[in-house]
Amino acid sequence: MSPAPGDEGAGPVDIGTEMRAAADFLSRPPSATPADRGARTSDLSMDEEIALHSIGWEPLQLVCGACLFSVPMGVWNWGQGEIAYASNAYARAFAGASEQLHAECTKVGGRGVVGVHVEAEVYRHHVDVVLLGTAVRPVGSTGLSADPVFVSDLSGRDFALLMSSGWAPLGLAVGASFVYAPRRSAGTAMKQKSQNIELTNFTEAMYSAREAAMERMQEAALGMDATGVVEVKVTEGPMDFARHAVSFTAYGTAVHLVADQHRTLSPRMILPMDDPVQAFDVSSLRG
Amino acid sequence: MADGLGQLPADDGQVPDLPEAAERRFSEGAFTSGLTVPDFAACLQMGLEPVGYVQGFCVMQWQWYGMGSPFGTFGSPFSGGTRGYTESWQCPHGYVSAEHRGWGQNYEQSWIEDAWHQGFDGAYSRMLEEASAAGAHGVVGVTDTSQPLGDLGVLEFRVQGTAVKVAGAAPPADGRPWTTYLAGQRLAKSIEAGLAPVSIAATVASVRVWAYCVTEYLTEGSSGSWGYQSAAAEIDQMSKAHMAVRRIAREQIRGRLDHDSLHGASMITSERELGQGDAELQCILRGNRVRRFKAFDPLPAPRPTVRLL
Amino acid sequence: MSDAPQDLPEGASRRLEELEKGLFTSDLSVNEFLLIKEVGFHPLGFVMGSSIYHTGIQTRKWGQSQELTKLTGAMYEARELAMTRMEEEAAELGADGVVGVRLDVNYYEWGKDAAEFIAVGTAVKAESGVSHRNKLGKPFTSDLSGQDFWTLMQTGYIPQGLVMGTCVYHIAHRGLGQTLGSAGQNVELPNFTQALYEARELAMTRMQDEANELDASGIVGVRLEEKSHQWGSHTIEFLSLGTAVVKTSDQVTLPTPLTIISLDN
Numbered sequence: 072m073s074p075a076p077g078d079e080g081a082g083p084v085d086i087g088t089e090m091r092a093a094a095d096f097l098s099r100p101p102s103a104t105p106a107d108r109g110a111r112t113s114d115l116s117m118d119e120e121i122a123l124h125s126i127g128w129e130p131l132q133l134v135c136g137a138c139l140f141s142v143p144m145g146v147w148n149w150g151q152g153e154i155a156y157a158s159n160a161y162a163r164a165f166a167g168a169s170e171q172l173h174a175e176c177t178k179v180g181g182r183g184v185v186g187v188h189v190e191a192e193v194y195r196h197h198v199d200v201v202l203l204g205t206a207v208r209p210v211g212s213t214g215l216s217a218d219p220v221f222v223s224d225l226s227g228r229d230f231a232l233l234m235s236s237g238w239a240p241l242g243l244a245v246g247a248s249f250v251y252a253p254r255r256s257a258g259t260a261m262k263q264k265s266q267n268i269e270l271t272n273f274t275e276a277m278y279s280a281r282e283a284a285m286e287r288m289q290e291a292a293l294g295m296d297a298t299g300v301v302e303v304k305v306t307e308g309p310m311d312f313a314r315h316a317v318s319f320t321a322y323g324t325a326v327h328l329v330a331d332q333h334r335t336l337s338p339r340m341i342l343p344m345d346d347p348v349q350a351f352d353v354s355s356l357r358g
Numbered sequence: 359m360a361d362g363l364g365q366l367p368a369d370d371g372q373v374p375d376l377p378e379a380a381e382r383r384f385s386e387g388a389f390t391s392g393l394t395v396p397d398f399a400a401c402l403q404m405g406l407e408p409v410g411y412v413q414g415f416c417v418m419q420w421q422w423y424g425m426g427s428p429f430g431t432f433g434s435p436f437s438g439g440t441r442g443y444t445e446s447w448q449c450p451h452g453y454v455s456a457e458h459r460g461w462g463q464n465y466e467q468s469w470i471e472d473a474w475h476q477g478f479d480g481a482y483s484r485m486l487e488e489a490s491a492a493g494a495h496g497v498v499g500v501t502d503t504s505q506p507l508g509d510l511g512v513l514e515f516r517v518q519g520t521a522v523k524v525a526g527a528a529p530p531a532d533g534r535p536w537t538t539y540l541a542g543q544r545l546a547k548s549i550e551a552g553l554a555p556v557s558i559a560a561t562v563a564s565v566r567v568w569a570y571c572v573t574e575y576l577t578e579g580s581s582g583s584w585g586y587q588s589a590a591a592e593i594d595q596m597s598k599a600h601m602a603v604r605r606i607a608r609e610q611i612r613g614r615l616d617h618d619s620l621h622g623a624s625m626i627t628s629e630r631e632l633g634q635g636d637a638e639l640q641c642i643l644r645g646n647r648v649r650r651f652k653a654f655d656p657l658p659a660p661r662p663t664v665r666l667l
Numbered sequence: 668m669s670d671a672p673q674d675l676p677e678g679a680s681r682r683l684e685e686l687e688k689g690l691f692t693s694d695l696s697v698n699e700f701l702l703i704k705e706v707g708f709h710p711l712g713f714v715m716g717s718s719i720y721h722t723g724i725q726t727r728k729w730g731q732s733q734e735l736t737k738l739t740g741a742m743y744e745a746r747e748l749a750m751t752r753m754e755e756e757a758a759e760l761g762a763d764g765v766v767g768v769r770l771d772v773n774y775y776e777w778g779k780d781a782a783e784f785i786a787v788g789t790a791v792k793a794e795s796g797v798s799h800r801n802k803l804g805k806p807f808t809s810d811l812s813g814q815d816f817w818t819l820m821q822t823g824y825i826p827q828g829l830v831m832g833t834c835v836y837h838i839a840h841r842g843l844g845q846t847l848g849s850a851g852q853n854v855e856l857p858n859f860t861q862a863l864y865e866a867r868e869l870a871m872t873r874m875q876d877e878a879n880e881l882d883a884s885g886i887v888g889v890r891l892e893e894k895s896h897q898w899g900s901h902t903i904e905f906l907s908l909g910t911a912v913v914k915t916s917d918q919v920t921l922p923t924p925l926t927i928i929s930l931d932n
Contacts (some may be wrong), residue, residue: 088840
C-alpha cells in the first residue's frame with residue numbers, strides 16, 4: 072500500500088501534535104460502535120508492524136501450537152547407527168505443533184504466521200515442541216484464500232523485505248537426526264593414539280547424521296513445492312542426559328518466487344559517523 | 359476484586375493511604391524518572407513532561423497448604439473448586455490397583471489466577487494512585503515483576519513507571535492515567551502509527567496436570583507391562599495442557615480488551631514437573647492495550663541501506 | 668590449496684542430488700540473501716565438510732619453546748580435509764564459490780584426544796553464467812558475510828579462497844634461572860615474547876603462501892585465533908585466517924555513501 076496521494080508533500084510528522092491528539096482522544100469515553108476497533112493481539116514489535124503495514128499486511132492474533140511426543144525407555148542406551156525413535160519423535164512433535172498452529176491461524180482468518188518462536192526441547196523420555204507467532208493477513212482481506220496458510224520464523228521485517236523482492240514464504244522446513252557415537256575398539260584405539268590420523272568411522276557417523284538432518288529438511292521443503300530455504304539454523308551436540316548420543320537439527324523457512332522474477336532493492340549505502348576517537352585494538356585481530 | 363485493567367478497588371477502606379514519603383516526594387519540585395537519556399529526550403520531543411517515578415507494591419501470602427512455592431500447590435481434583443478449563447482421561451487398560459492411576463484430569467487452577475490478579479491489581483492500582491496524586495495524565499516505561507521474598511512464603515508484586523503530563527492536553531476521561539510498557543522512540547512510533555496507549559494488560563493462566571496411567575508411562579518412558587512399542591506416542595494429556603494454558607491466557611486478555619487491541623505482547627510459559635507424570639504449567643501474558651485514534655495511514659516503504667562500518 | 672579429493676559419504680550425495688534439481692538451501696539471513704542477489708549471484712545450497720581427527724599429544728615438560736610440527740600438521744590437515752569436502756560438495760552443485768564459511772571445532776566427551784573440524788557455508792553461482800571459479804578451477808571459498816561479499820564485489824575485487832596458516836607452539840616450562848644458564852643453544856628462545864612472535868609469524872606466513880598459490884592480489888579480513896584445545900595452557904595453536912582476493916577490474920561501482928549520524932541508542 073503506498074501512501075495516500077495527499078501525503079507526498081506532507082513533510083515530517085510533528086510528534087508533539089500527534090501525542091496531544093492521542094491524549095485528547097483518550098480524554099473522551101470510547102466510541103459506542105467500534106467499527107474500526109477489532110480486538111487484535113500481536114507480539115510483533117512496533118518496527119515489525121510498520122514494516123508489515125508498508126507492504127499492506129496487518130497482524131491479527133497471537134496463535135500457537137504445542138505437541139509432546141514420548142521416547143521409550145532404553146532408547147538412549149549405546150547402540151549403533153541412527154536412533155530412530157528419537158528422530159521420529161522429533162518429527163512427529165514438530166508436525167503436531169505445526170498442524171495446530173495452522174489450524175489456529177485459519178480459524179482467526181489469517182493468511183499466515185510470522186515471527187514464530189520455535190521451542191524444541193529433547194528430554195530423556197519426550198520431545199516437546201511449542202510454536203508461538205502472530206497470524207497476519209493483507210489489510211482488509213476477508214474470507215479464505217485458495218493458498219495454504221504459511222508459517223515462518225522470519226521476523227515481520229524480514230517477511231516484508233522478502234515480499235518486496237518478489238518471494239513468499241511457504242512454511243517451516245524441518246529435519247532432525249539422532250545418532251549414537253561409534254565405539255572405538257581397544258586395538259584401533261591404541262593404534263590411533265600416537266598417529267595424526269583421521270578417525271574415519273567417527274567422521275562417517277557424524278557426517279551421515281548431519282547430512283540426514285539436512286536431507287530431511289530439504290525433502291520437507293520440496294514437499295511444499297519450495298524453490299529454496301532461507302535462514303537455516305543448524306544445531307548439533309550431545310544430549311545432556313546421554314553424552315554418547317548426538318543430535319543434529321536443521322530448520323528454516325521454505326520460500327518460492329511469486330513475482331515473474333526477483334526484484335532488486337538497490338540499497339543505499341550509508342556511512343554512520345558515530346565513532347568516537349578509537350585507539351587501535353590488537354584484540355580486534357583475533358576472531 | 360479489581361480486574362486486570364487497574365480499576366481502583368471499591369472504597370471499602372482496604373487501600374491504604376500513600377506513604378508519607380511519597381506525598382513529600384511529589385510535592386517537591388525536581389522530578390525523578392526511570393527513563394534512559396534517549397527515552398527522556400524522545401518524551402520531551404513528544405511533549406510529555408515527566409512528573410515523577412511512581413511505583414506500587416503488593417505482598418501476597420503465597421503459601422497454600424503449607425507448601426512455600428511460588429506456584430501454589432496441589433488442589434485435589436475432587437474438591438470441585440475450579441471454574442474454567444477441565445478435561446479428564448480414563449484408563450484404557452481395565453486394570454485396577456492402588457498404584458495404577460486409572461483416572462486423570464487437567465484443570466485450571468483458578469484460585470491461583472485469582473490470587474495473582476489480586477497481587478498484580480493491588481500493586482498496579484497503587485501506582486496509579488501515586489500518578490493521580492501527582493496530577494499525571496499517563497505512566498510510561500512501566501515494568502512489572504513478581505518475585506518470592508526469600509524463604510518467607512510470600513510473593514511481592516511490583517509495578518513501576520514514569521508518570522508524565524501531556525503539555526496542552528485534557529486529562530484522561532475518568533481521572534485514571536493511561537499506562538504503557540513502551541517509552542521513548544517505541545512509544546513515538548506507536549503514536550505515529552495511530553495507536554493511543556490505554557493501559558498495560560497482564561494475566562496469568564495456571565493449569566495442573568493430574569496424570570493418568572498412560573500419561574505417567576509415556577512421560578517416564580516406562581512401558582509397564584504394556585509393551586515397548588506402545589510407548590512411542592503423542593502424550594495427549596500434556597499436549598492439551600500446554601495448548602490450554604496458552605489459550606486461557608489469551609482468552610482472558612481478549613475478554614478484557616473490549617474491542618481495543620493488544621500490541622507488543624510477550625508470552626512466557628513455565629513448567630514444573632511434579633513427578634509421576636504430574637506437572638504444573640503457568641503462562642503469563644503481558645502487552646500494551648491500545649486504541650486507534652486516527653485513521654490508518656501506512657508509512658511509505660522504508661529505504662533499505664547497507665552500513666559501511 | 669586442496670589435497671586429492673576424498674569420497675563423500677553416501678548421505679551427502681543424495682542430498683546434493685536434491686539440490687541439483689533446483690532447490691536451494693542456505694543459512695544466510697534474509698539480508699544476506701537479498702544482497703547476494705543484488706550482485707548477480709544466486710544461492711545453490713548449504714554445503715558442509717567435516718573430519719574427526721586425533722589431536723592428542725603426550726604431554727611432557729619440554730625444556731624448549733618450540734613448534735610441535737606433527738601437531739601443526741594434524742591441525743592443518745584436519746581443517747583442510749573439512750574444507751576440501753565442503754568444496755567438493757560445492758563443486759558437485761556446479762557452484763562458483765562458497766560464502767559465509769565458518770570453521771568450527773567440536774569436542775565430544777566420548778572422543779578423548781579427538782576433535783571434529785567442521786566447515787560450513789553457502790554455495791553460490793553467478794546468474795550471468797560467467798565462471799567465477801579461482802585460478803585452480805575450484806569454487807572460491809570465503810568467510811565473508813553476505814554484506815561484505817556485496818561490498819567487495821563492487822570494488823572490482825573478487826574472492827579466490829579462504830586461506831589459512833597454522834602453527835602449534837609449545838611454551839617451555841623452564842624458569843628464569845634455567846634460562847640464563849642455557850645461553851648458546853640454538854633452538855631455545857629465552858624470551859617468551861620472542862616465542863609467541865615467532866609462532867604468529869609462522870602462521871601468517873603460511874597463510875600468505877596459500878594466497879600466493881592462488882595468484883592473489885591480497886588478503887582481506889585477516890584474523891588470528893589462539894586456541895589451546897585440550898592440551899593445557901602451555902601449548903597453543905595459532906590459526907591465521909583470511910580471504911584471498913584478486914583484482915579483476917579497475918572499475919569501482921561502489922556508490923558514494925550517505926554519511927549519517929544516528930540518534931538512536
